[in-house]
Structures are given as C-alpha cells and as structure tokens.
Amino acid sequence: MSFLSPEALLALLLGSLYxxxxxxxxxxxxxxxxxxxxxxxLFLGPQxxxxxxxxxxxxxxxxxxxxSVLVRMPGTPASAAYTEELHEVAQKRSPAFALxxxxxxxxxxxxxxxxxxxxxxxxxxxxxxxxxxxxxFWLVLLGILSGILAVPRVLKGAIAFxxxxxxxxIGYDPALGNPRFTFGQPSLLGGLDFIVALIAxxxxxxxxxHLLYGSRQPSPSAASLKLASVFRDYFLEANRFCWKERYSxxxxxxxGTFVGFLPGAGSDIAAWVSxxxxxxxxxxxxxxxxxxxxxxxxxxxxxxIPAMALGLPGDTxxxxxxxxxxxxGITPGPELFNKHGSLVVQIYLAFFLVSAILMPLGGYLSAxxxxxxxxxxxxxxxxxxxxxxxxxxxxxNNNPFDLLLLAVLGGLGFMLRQGGFPLGLxxxxxxxxxxxxxxxxxxxxxxHWNLLSFFERPLALVLAFLNVAMVVAVLGLRRGWWAWxxxxxxxxx
Amino acid sequence: MPAERFWERAVALVALALGxxxxxxxxxxxxxxxxxxxxxxxxxxxxxxxxxxxxxxxxQERGSKGGLEGxxxxxxxxxxxxxxxxxxxGQIKLAPTAGLYALAGALLLGVRPAGALLTGGAVALLxxxxxxxxxxxxx
Numbered sequence: 122m123s124f125l126s127p128e129a130l131l132a133l134l135l136g137s138l139y140x141x142x143x144x145x146x147x148x149x150x151x152x153x154x155x156x157x158x159x160x161x162x163l164f165l166g167p168q169x170x171x172x173x174x175x176x177x178x179x180x181x182x183x184x185x186x187x188x189s190v191l192v193r194m195p196g197t198p199a200s201a202a203y204t205e206e207l208h209e210v211a212q213k214r215s216p217a218f219a220l221x222x223x224x225x226x227x228x229x230x231x232x233x234x235x236x237x238x239x240x241x242x243x244x245x246x247x248x249x250x251x252x253x254x255x256x257x258f259w260l261v262l263l264g265i266l267s268g269i270l271a272v273p274r275v276l277k278g279a280i281a282f283x284x285x286x287x288x289x290x291i292g293y294d295p296a297l298g299n300p301r302f303t304f305g306q307p308s309l310l311g312g313l314d315f316i317v318a319l320i321a322x323x324x325x326x327x328x329x330x331h332l333l334y335g336s337r338q339p340s341p342s343a344a345s346l347k348l349a350s351v352f353r354d355y356f357l358e359a360n361r362f363c364w365k366e367r368y369s370x371x372x373x374x375x376x377g378t379f380v381g382f383l384p385g386a387g388s389d390i391a392a393w394v395s396x397x398x399x400x401x402x403x404x405x406x407x408x409x410x411x412x413x414x415x416x417x418x419x420x421x422x423x424x425x426i427p428a429m430a431l432g433l434p435g436d437t438x439x440x441x442x443x444x445x446x447x448x449x450g451i452t453p454g455p456e457l458f459n460k461h462g463s464l465v466v467q468i469y470l471a472f473f474l475v476s477a478i479l480m481p482l483g484g485y486l487s488a489x490x491x492x493x494x495x496x497x498x499x500x501x502x503x504x505x506x507x508x509x510x511x512x513x514x515x516x517x518n519n520n521p522f523d524l525l526l527l528a529v530l531g532g533l534g535f536m537l538r539q540g541g542f543p544l545g546l547x548x549x550x551x552x553x554x555x556x557x558x559x560x561x562x563x564x565x566x567x568x569h570w571n572l573l574s575f576f577e578r579p580l581a582l583v584l585a586f587l588n589v590a591m592v593v594a595v596l597g598l599r600r601g602w603w604a605w606x607x608x609x610x611x612x613x614x
Numbered sequence: 615m616p617a618e619r620f621w622e623r624a625v626a627l628v629a630l631a632l633g634x635x636x637x638x639x640x641x642x643x644x645x646x647x648x649x650x651x652x653x654x655x656x657x658x659x660x661x662x663x664x665x666x667x668x669x670x671x672x673x674q675e676r677g678s679k680g681g682l683e684g685x686x687x688x689x690x691x692x693x694x695x696x697x698x699x700x701x702x703x704g705q706i707k708l709a710p711t712a713g714l715y716a717l718a719g720a721l722l723l724g725v726r727p728a729g730a731l732l733t734g735g736a737v738a739l740l741x742x743x744x745x746x747x748x749x750x751x752x753x
Contacts, residue, residue, distance in 0.1 A: 504720025508737035521700035528696035540621035
C-alpha cells in the first residue's frame with residue numbers, strides 16, 4: 122500500500138480534519154489528539170498510520186488559529202503569540218478574511234518548510250551515514266541536553282527527563298538483555314508501553330487537570346461564518362494580502378524553519394519570535410498575524426528535519442512521532458532512508474498534500490465544524506476522553522495490566538503537570554534514553570571500556586565539542602536570566 | 615502559586631524516592647565480564663541524577679508556601695477508579711467499561727446525569743463500533 126492508495130489518502134484527509142478540530146478547540150491539544158488516535162492507528166499499518174499522523178500534526182498547529190478567530194482563545198500555544206491581532210482582524214474585516222489570513226500563509230510557510238525538509242534531511246542523512254555508535258552517542262546527548270537546558274528551570278527539566286528515562290529502563294536492557302525493575306511481573310519484561318504512557322501523560326492528566334480547575338468554556342463565535350463571503354474574503358482578499366506581503370512570508374518561513382530545526386525550540390517559539398519582530402517594526406495586526414502563523418507552520422516541517430534524518434526530536438510532537446515510528450518498527454535516521462526510501466518519499470508527498478491542498482481548502486470547512494462543536498460543553502468532551510483513554514490503553518496490547526499502568530502514570534503525569542514540569546521531556550527521556558544507553562554500551566563493548574574512544578574519531582570530536590559549546594553558551598545566557606530573576610520585583614518591572 | 619509549589623515539592627520527593635530505589639535495586643543487577651559495569655550503569659546514573667535534582671529542588675523551594683486547591687479528592691477518586699479498570703473489564707467487557715468511565719468522568723466534571731448518561735452511551739457505542747467491530751479489539 123502506498124500513500125496514494127485510497128486508504129492512505131482517506132487517512133490523510135480524516136487525520137487533517139481530526140487534527141484541525143483538536144487544534145482549534147481551546148483545551149484540546151495536538152498531543153492529546155495524537156495520544157487518542159495512536160491506539161486506532163496502530164491497527165492500520167505504517168503507511169495509513171503515518172499518513173494520518175502527518176495530517177494531524179501538520180494541521181493542528183494551523184488550526185490553533187481557528188480558536189483565535191472564533192473565540193479569541195488560541196487552540197494551541199503556538200497561536201497564542203498573535204491571538205489578539207488575529208481576532209482583531211476577524212472583528213474589523215470578517216472572520217472569513219481572518220481565516221484566510223491564517224490558512225494561506227500557514228500553507229505557504231509549511232510548503233517552504235517542506236522544501237527545507239527535503240533538502241535538509243537528505244543532506245543530514247548523507248552526513249549521518251558516516252556516523253558510528255560514538256557519533257550517535259554525542260548526537261543523542263546533544264538532543265537531551267538541549268531539551269533539558271531549554272526549559273526555564275534546569276532542575277525541573279532534569280527530573281522530568283530522569284523520570285522518563287528511568288521508566289524506559291524497565292524491562293530487558295538494550296545492550297545485554299538482562300531484565301531490570303520488573304518485580305517478577307511478566308507484563309513488564311518488554312518494558313513500559315510507550316503509547317500507554319503517552320495516553321496517561323497527555324490524556325488522563327488532562328482530564329484530571331480539568332477535574333481540579335474546571336473548564337473554561339469557549340462560546341461559539343457570534344460573528345457569522347457566512348458561506349457567501351467565503352470566495353471574496355477567504356480566497357480573494359486573503360490571497361491579495363499575502364501577495365502584498367510576499368517578502369514577509371518568505372522571511373517568516375525561513376525564520377520558522379530555522380527555529381523549528383533547533384532542538385527544544387518548536388512552533389511556539391517560532392511564532393513568538395516572528396510576530397514580535399513584526400511588532401517591533403510597528404506592524405499592523407494583519408502583518409503580525411501573518412508573520413506569526415507563517416513561522417509556526419514552517420517550524421513544524423523544520424522540526425521534522427533532525428527527527429527524520431538523525432532521529433532527534435525538535436519538540437514534544439516530534440518526540441511522540443519518533444516513538445510512534447519506533448512502535449511501527451521503523452527506526453528514524455539513515456536506516457529510514459536506506460531501508461524505507463519509498464516511505465520517505467511518501468512522507469514528503471503527504472506533507473505536500475496537506476500543505477498545498479488540505480490546509481487552504483479545508484481551513485474554512487474545519488472552522489465551520491469547530492464552530493458547531495464548540496457548543497458541546499468541555500466537561501462532556503473530557504468525560505468522553507477519560508473513557509477513550511481506558512479503551513486506548515487496553516487496545517494497544519489487549520492487556521488489562523496496561524490499565525494499572527495507566528492509573529499510575531496518569532497520576533504521575535498529573536503531579537508533574539501541576540508542578541509545572543515539562544511533560545515533553547518525560548517523553549524525550551522515554552524515546553532518547555534507551556538510545557543513549559544503547560550507543561554508549563555498544564561503544565564501550567567495542568573498545569573494552571576505553572572512554573577515550575569517544576574522542577578519537579574526527580566527527581565524534583566535533584559533536585563532543587558541540588555539546589560542550591552548547592552547554593557553555595546556554596548556561597552563559599541563563600546567567601543573565603538568573604541575575605534578572607534575582608532582582609526585586611520593582612526593579613524587574 | 616501555592617498549589618504549584620506544593621506539587622513541585624511532591625514531585626521532588628517522588629524523584630528522590632525513585633532515585634534511591636533505582637540506586638538500591640541497581641546493586642542486584644549483574645556486572646559484565648571483567649568487572650565492568652553492565653545493565654546497572656545507567657539506572658545508577660539516573661538514580662544519582664534524580665536524588666540530586668530532587669534535593670536541589672527541595673532546597674530551592676525551602677521557605678516557600680504551598681497548599682492544595684481543595685478538589686484533589688476527586689482526582690484521587692478517578693486514579694483509584696482507573697486502577698479498578700482491569701477488574702471491571704473482566705466483569706462487564708470493554709465497551710461498557712469505557713462507557714462507564716466516560717459517564718463517571720462526566721458526572722465528576724459536573725455534567726448533569728442525563729448528559730453524563732448520554733456521554734457514556736455515546737462512548738460505549740463508539741468503542742463497540744470502532745474498536746471492537748472495525749479494529750477487532752478483543753474484550
């Protein structure tokens with residue numbers, strides 16, 4: 122089956138609509154969307170599952186703008202950077218124009234990002250083909266350190282990552298195959314199921330959070346989404362504006378792709394950087410929104426470059442996707458390009474279809490669906506999510522023991538979330554932790570525990586230097602933050 | 615935010631406890647030939663990281679006030695309820711179990727009984743049609 126098969130195309134379409142709905146409704150997140158979808162996708166084979174996943178991830182970030190337009194609440198954190206401006210545009214011009222202003226720049230940003238994804242991933246893979254376990258060790262360490270250092274409090278990052286990696290040590294160890302921390306429980310010999318953990322961390326903890334704090338119910342837009350205004354406002358006016366701002370589109374796309382490429386950055390930061398740059402230049406609300414939405418969608422493709430080529434996730438979403446790749450028996454990195462070359466082409470193609478066709482054409486349709494769905498109380502949706510978490514966790518392995526893990530990990534996820542610990546780093550620990558251990562142990566067994574061997578190959582030495590340079594640079598920057606944080610509140614203001 | 619402070623400390627204590635447990639349990643793991651560290655190496659490193667980070671966070675948070683929101687009882691109820699899911703699954707099968715959790719969740723979230731019943735019914739039907747009939751999940 123290929124990505125152009127009817128099943129895969131249908132999965133792409135439905136995944137896009139599903140991602141758009143979850144991305145658009147404030148309170149439902151892209152990570153929750155994927156967590157609930159994965160138990161279903163696992164049954165459908167790699168091509169169909171990956172098509173749906175690309176549909177979900179590529180549209181969820183764009184759809185965050187739909188919430189901004191309709192209810193002045195960003196559907197995803199990546200849209201928060203320019204929600205005020207986009208909603209203002211919807212009020213002053215029309216919701217259809219604001220949606221067009223979101224859909225077309227998002228599509229262009231995503232397409233330009235895709236261009237870099239193709240060129241960048243192929244270039245990086247060519248480099249990565251020369252990597253041995255030594256280089257991979259340093260590379261994985263770079264991904265881990267950049268993730269931990271990117272969060273505001275390093276100790277919280279270290280705890281979140283440490284807990285994730287500790288959870289991943291349960292079961293047979295990757296180098297020698299000894300069982301660890303299984304407490305005589307046969308269900309733990311294969312390790313904690315990544316997908317069950319994902320459902321617990323992002324699904325159950327979300328429901329528990331709503332239970333404690335209640336749900337802020339967004340009300341459907343009073344502004345009408347008249348079909349009559351679609352052609353003029355959504356297509357003509359929005360595209361005319363995009364043409365006028367073509368250089369901004371290009372600039373924001375390049376910026377977004379670059380920020381997305383950086384480990385630990387992602388769409389949120391891309392949107393903030395790009396829209397703030399336009400604000401600093403006294404940009405009008407339309408321009409600020411355009412720059413922000415272009416950048417955050419370009420960042421999605423940017424984050425896929427190191428994920429596909431090196432197996433390094435740039436943000437939480439790509440970390441989840443990498444886990445999904447592994448669950449489907451596909452190892453990202455050069456092996457993906459060597460063994461599954463056609464799959465790589467199909468991933469590019471799916472990205473293209475979502476960006477060029479589904480995003481601009483489906484954007485308005487999604488908004489109409491979302492405007493109707495917003496009438497369903499969030500409390501009802503969260504109740505349904507709890508039921509789906511239970512069935513999702515069970516369906517992965519048909520193992521009732523996984524439901525116990527769901528309860529325990531759901532409780533842990535809730536505690537971490539309430540304490541402001543980054544859940545994305547727990548996922549990163551579960552994905553990259555075993556790889557770090559595997560590459561280290563393989564290197565050590567090859568060289569009879571000669572630690573200096575990590576510095577003997579030129580590429581390994583360069584990557585080791587990059588690790589040190591990044592730690593020094595980030596800690597240097599943070600010293601400035603620390604000094605600012607230690608100032609009394611009045612001086613800070 | 616007093617609640618965040620409370621949960622920060624709670625997680626720091628969990629990290630401390632799990633770190634110590636990892637260090638303790640790692641001692642019983644086998645070594646490699648030649649006395650080199652084997653499967654115990656990374657869990658031991660993680661144990662040290664978790665203990666040190668947990669202590670560091672507790673030290674940073676000393677003196678700050680923390681408290682609960684008041685409503686955590688319902689959260690605990692849901693977690694304990696989820697722990698009962700394997701038993702429930704054996705008693706009433708998959709679709710009704712999912713429906714029951716949706717119903718209970720909706721009720722606890724403040725949905726009226728009729729609405730909660732509708733939510734539970736809709737989820738049970740969805741699970742039956744999608745997971746059991748279409749995907750062939752047993753249960």
